[in-house]
Amino acid sequence: MLRRIGLYAGLALAALTFIYPFLWMASSTFKPREEFGSLALIPAHFTLDNYRTMWARAPFGRALLNSTMVATTITLAVLVFGSITAYAMARLTFRGRPVLNAATLAVLLVPGQLTLIPLYTLIVQLGWIDTYTALIVPYLFNATAILMLRQFFLQIPQSLIDAARMDGMSEMRILFTIFWPLSKPVLSIVAIFTFMGSWNEVLWPLLVVRDQQLMTLPQLLTVFALGGGAGSVGVSLASAMVLVIPVVVAYAFLQRNFIESMAGAGIKG
């Protein structure tokens, strides 16, 4: 019993060290300037001024909308195109399939920074600077997602595909009516990773978007905070909160699938 109490106390302490900075940040956004020195989690004088200031100084609402639109589009595209590609790679036989597999894997070996400049040049040539297209198109396909989906699709029994073909389904229909419902765990993992990755992306938007109206949230935040637009710690933190909340909400929605698939990753369904 004592051991158990000790164990839980230890775990609680560990949890606290993780959650405290976040809670402090969250609560500090509601504190007036004078209170920032305090480590207390409950503001002595509750205020929304930080958020009002932030909202007034830069188009955060618009940026939030931009980010949501860009991240959602990219996530949907990665799921749809990724699973179409993965299905073909996993379950169809065609000339050049081994090359396609190897090429997809090879893409992972190239660091993103390396392709940044050629990609940028390409976007300039296409005249896509300061457009949503520049933010979205380079991310429509994702090699990691394709490989994860392919790995999962390989484990679905062949007889399901055979049965579906006998039932008269096209390959596309097999993918979306048979494979997708059976692949919820891996689809939600891919969705979360893609959404978070796209949501948190700063470097690429900084390169291709200069118009404030088109900026994504982290980009605007970076420009705003680093450019000194915030003016105070409270306002900086408030904008950081706006950035974090959608990701937390998305995670909360998908976490059951997420944890299930992490736990079941090594076990054959």
Next chain:
Amino acid sequence: MPSVTFDHVRKSFGDAVVVEDFDLTVADGELLVLVGGSGSGKSTILRMVAGLEEVTSGTIRIDATDVTQLPPRARDVAMVFQDYGLYPHMSVRENLSLGLRIRKIAATEIDRRVTWAAGMLGLAPLLDRKPKQLSGGQRQRVAMGRAMVREPKVFLFDEPLSNLDAGLRAQMRIEIGGLQRRLKTTTIYVTHDQVEAMTLGDRIVVLADGRIQQIGRPIDLYRAPVNRFVAGFIGTPPMNFVEGGLREENGQLSFIAAGVSIKLRRDNAAKAKNGEPLTLGIRPEDLRLDTSPDRAAGAAPDGDALPGRVVLVERLGGTSHVHFDVEGGGSRLMASVSNDQLPDVGDTIRVRVPPERVHLFGSDGKTISNST
């Protein structure tokens, strides 16, 4: 109901030939069983009829229609898979009706067919369950129901019973047979289990290494196998084989092997040459155990008696299997006998080999003569 015609069908994967010159017509309403060991090509043949596997050369026709190049959905055949292939996320009702919905059949007609199949297969109370909530036998029935509601031209069964336990397998075997007779749908049934083949098939095709060994009614394959492979494959327990040769002395033909001398009738061995290496085959149920101790060796009126030492007795209930070593030789044989006078392990016994029950095979494995 239509027939299925294979016209010199061949299938290879790269250099490996899986099916060679498969040429056969499945008659209208017939239940044809393809039987063979693993790697015999039987499932590949079925999958080629289904359209799930491409034909390397040759043609497959259903009725007069050449379906060789048609996709599965255009062939109007339905298949029952070894592991059922039920959609795990759909209810039994959805599993049954999906193929019909895809074919845009009217909802009332779908309802009628689902109700009909569910009634026939005892699935009515299970229609809203998911496959995971069903037992193996119930899943098997759903898989059959899915094929039935399609009302296809041809049923294809790919080892449908091999995932069931023995009792259920026997029961489902009877159900499938009964169902096929009632529906009169042309059916091709693949199995590695020769009991299923014998009990279900109007005709059986025995396959080995992608080639047809023999086609015939079950009883014909049992009585008159064309080669040693078919002889060993059809019949439970399997036929005994003894390697040896033929000898003629004073006008009497005998089969001679180590410790074995069996007098044969002239018509047994008409085509065999003196001294040619031969294999003698005798079914366990054709051996007669002679347990009376005072008989003289080799003098039984209806054939020769082999002296043997019992090494194992398997009591199955109705019959028993007596395994014995032929004295003075290396052959181990098995006799299937009734339970009246069972010997014990270690006993010396005499086993009569009725000459009219003997099969002879040449060195190439082909049958020289069968039992008469």
